[in-house]
Amino acid sequence: MLRGRRWAVACCLFAWCGQAAMAAESDSALPAKQKDVSEDVAADWLTRMSESARQANYQGVVVYRSGEVLESLHVVHGFDGGTVRERLVSMSGEPREILREDDEVTCILPREKKITVDFRSKATGLFPSLPRETINQLRAYYEFNVIGRMRIADHQCRGVRIQPKDAYRYGYEFWVDETTGVPLKLSLLDEDGRVLEQLMFTEVTFPKTIAAEDFQTTQDLSGFQKVTQRVSARPPSAVAAWIVDQVPPGFRLMTRDLRQMRGDNDVVEHLLFSDGLSAVSIYAAVTSSSDGKAFEGVSHMGAVNAFGRMLGTHHLTVVGEVPQATVKMIGGAVRAAPADTQTASP
Known part of the structure; x- marks a missing residue:
């Protein structure tokens, strides 16, 4: 359902290379002043990384590992005239392809002869967006440290741990x-x-320009079914049908929307909570508990944990790349809003 900020961004799933030994001083052994300096240096690197991941041109081969799953992808990323374009093509496993232009994300599934188009506000692609303001807010919940240097894909890299x-x-x-x-x-x-999960370039180049055709699929899409995900966005301040009484410190409601899924009357309400780095989604859909098929309890796939429960005629699914304790806390704290305060259907 959710694969963090990578293949899940467009409803698709995405190596371990053996980490080189390195010397890293224990943070607990550092005086307070040095800790502050280390955090500031780490924040500088993360801010630069966030800007470059969006604005640089790069292409190459990425390997993705989660548990026993190991996949490789060809990645093309470009930035021109303020527009972000990205193309990801699976090189192993089932054929899949993702095309992105700013907030429009298209997933091509040749085996199913299906194309899905989704419009996502602030889609971030492979890597998270961490502007300096967000990093400063995250300091209440995370520690930041520079941890050394390592050569990856023949490029010297600086390490930052959160x-x-x-x-x-x-x-x-x-x-x-x-x-x-x-x-x-x-x-x-x-x-x-x-x-738990790892994403790594095994080869990469940084061309000054990338041709427009490099961001277009080479597949013949004749006969493919095209499905556009319809989303009715609502501001977080809008009154919703659901109230969450408890979330971990730092998490707040970021977006709320209604999603048209399989039929005109099949609407799922989606709430997204985030601390600025980690994210949890809640999906609420009308269902019948009498068939015994509704998922209840906890489950996980790789780093993704999920919690399901019935609440009246609705089935709630809480899912995210967070520990099990997080989805259980949030899932157990959801309740229906009073009927006279619920927002009317769009």
Whole structure:
């Protein structure tokens, strides 16, 4: 359902190369002044990375690892005239292709002969957006440290680790090309520092320009069914049918929308909570509990944890790349808003 900011961005799923040994001073051993300096340097690298991941031109081969899943992708990313374009093509497993132009994301599934088009506000592609303002806010919930240097895809990189201060979010490790500022490796870490997911370039180039045709599919799409995801966006301040009484510190409601799924009357309400880095989605859909097929309890796939429950005639699914404790807390805190305060259907 949700694969963080990568293939899930357009409803598709996306190597371990052996991390080189490096010397990294323990943060707990550093005096407070040095910790502050380390955090400031780390924030500088993350800010540069966020800008470069969006505005630089780059193309190459990326490997993605999650548990026993190992896939490779060809990536083309360009920025021209304020417009972000991106093309991702699977090189292993089932054929898939993603085309992105700013907020419009198209997923091509040859096996199903299907094309889905989704319009997502602030779609971020492969890597998260971390402007300086967001980083400053995240300092209340994460520690930031520069952890050394490593060569990746024949480029010298600087490492930055983001360590959560509680058990409600995962840690992150970014390796940023020292010349371009583009992240070449991203790891998602559990509470013990073990790698849950990893995304890494095995080869990459940074061309000055990229031809327009490089962002277009080469497949013959004759006979493909095209499905456009219809979303009715609502501001977070709008009154909703659902109230969440408890979320982990730092998480707040970012977006709320209604999604037309399979039929004209089949509407799912979607709420997105985020602390600026980690994100959790809540999906509420009318269903019947009598068939016994509604998912209840907890489940996980790789780094993604999910929690499901019935609430009256609705089935709630809470899902995100966060620890199980987070989806259980949020899922258990959802309740229906009083009938006289609920927003009318769009």
